[in-house]
Amino acid sequence: MDKLFPTFHLPGVLSFLTVRPLDILDIILVAYIIYRIFHLMKGTRAVQIMFGLLVLIAIAIVAQLYQLPGTSWVISSLKTVWVVAFVILFQPEIRNAMTQLGRNRFLGIFLKGEVRAIEEVIKVCQALLVRGYGAIIVLEKNDGLKNYTATGVELNAHLTEQLLVSLFVPDGPLHDGAVIIRGETVVAAGCTLPITKDQNFSGEHGMRHRAAVGLSEETDAVAVVVSEEKQSISIARYGKLIELKNIQELREKLNRALHTKAGPAEMKENTPGDINSKEN
Numbered sequence: 001m002d003k004l005f006p007t008f009h010l011p012g013v014l015s016f017l018t019v020r021p022l023d024i025l026d027i028i029l030v031a032y033i034i035y036r037i038f039h040l041m042k043g044t045r046a047v048q049i050m051f052g053l054l055v056l057i058a059i060a061i062v063a064q065l066y067q068l069p070g071t072s073w074v075i076s077s078l079k080t081v082w083v084v085a086f087v088i089l090f091q092p093e094i095r096n097a098m099t100q101l102g103r104n105r106f107l108g109i110f111l112k113g114e115v116r117a118i119e120e121v122i123k124v125c126q127a128l129l130v131r132g133y134g135a136i137i138v139l140e141k142n143d144g145l146k147n148y149t150a151t152g153v154e155l156n157a158h159l160t161e162q163l164l165v166s167l168f169v170p171d172g173p174l175h176d177g178a179v180i181i182r183g184e185t186v187v188a189a190g191c192t193l194p195i196t197k198d199q200n201f202s203g204e205h206g207m208r209h210r211a212a213v214g215l216s217e218e219t220d221a222v223a224v225v226v227s228e229e230k231q232s233i234s235i236a237r238y239g240k241l242i243e244l245k246n247i248q249e250l251r252e253k254l255n256r257a258l259h260t261k262a263g264p265a266e267m268k269e270n271t272p273g274d275i276n277s278k279e280n
Contacts, residue, residue, distance in 0.1 A: 117159055117184050118254045122247060124164040125226055125233050134228035135168040136178040136193070136208045139258060143219035145187075149180050152191030159184045168226075178211065178223070194218060198239065205241070212236035222257045224250070 007018045056075065063071035078085075121137055128135050138145070153174060157163060159181060167189045168175045177190035193211035201213065212223035216236040223236040234243045235253050244250050 114183070114258050115255075117181060118251065118258065120159050120161055120164070120184075121181070121224060121254065122251055123161045125224065125250060126247060127161060127165050128168060128226045128228075129231060129233070131165070132228050132231075133165070133168045133170060133175075133226065134208060135164075135175075135224075135226040136212055137164070137224045137226075138178050138180045138191075138193070138212075138215060139222045139224070139254070140180060140182045140187070141220045141222065141258065143221060145180055145182075145219065145221060148178075148191050148193060148215070149188035152177050152180070152188040154188050155186050157186045159186050178215075193223075196239070201241075209234060209236070209241060213239060213241050216240070222254065224254075 007020050056078070059071065060075040062068070063075060117139070121139070124135075124137070138148075163186060164179060166172070167179055167186075174190035178193050179189045180187045180191055194214040194217075195207070195210045196214040196217060198213065198217075201210065206227070206229070208225050208227070212225045212234070213236045215221055215223055217239040220238075225234045225236065225241075226232075227234070232243055233247075233250055234241055235250065235257075236242075237257055242253070244253065
């Protein structure tokens, strides 16, 4: 085993430490797990809960240092139920983490959920254009959108064309807000999204377009906007709004956005079609 995984000494003042390649791999894995945990908690109430737990840990340390028997007893009593409390407090984040793990390219290679969701969204956009309805549809990626789903009506319904079209019927109670989709689930409808702060954003676009761009500036979500006035479909990602030429382009953009981890550079490829410009 030593021949397979040789050890080596660190340089300089740390030369007394020996490190194996497996130790480096272990550090990388732990760092990645911590990063993913914080990434999943971003934009959720779990951040405040985590700070609360850190405060309790700090109190426990102080109680032990200064020998505070009453406080130490309370903290030690909480230790007996901390596992159950942790699961209850972080249940949404744990469920989201397991879902994202299943959607991983290596572990979820045979899952077709995202493909079906894309096709349903495409059919919905076609139906909305025919009916002359406007809409904003958000597809969640890695960043949590709980802060935005909380502003609407929770549905947690299976994604279907009929459901989405009905949500955007004019004069309906939820038609002005955004629909947020996670996988094949319609999480919430009638959601309020942040408006873009970009002063150069073209004034010819309405609130739906501004809200789609605003959300894409703050998260990695993909927002699809159907305009009833212009009879067009646009997609917002990483602060860029692209007006699409046809349904096939929508399919290509959604497949690329949901099946890759590309960043803002991906949208820069389409700069000529960027309708943020006042020239358009």
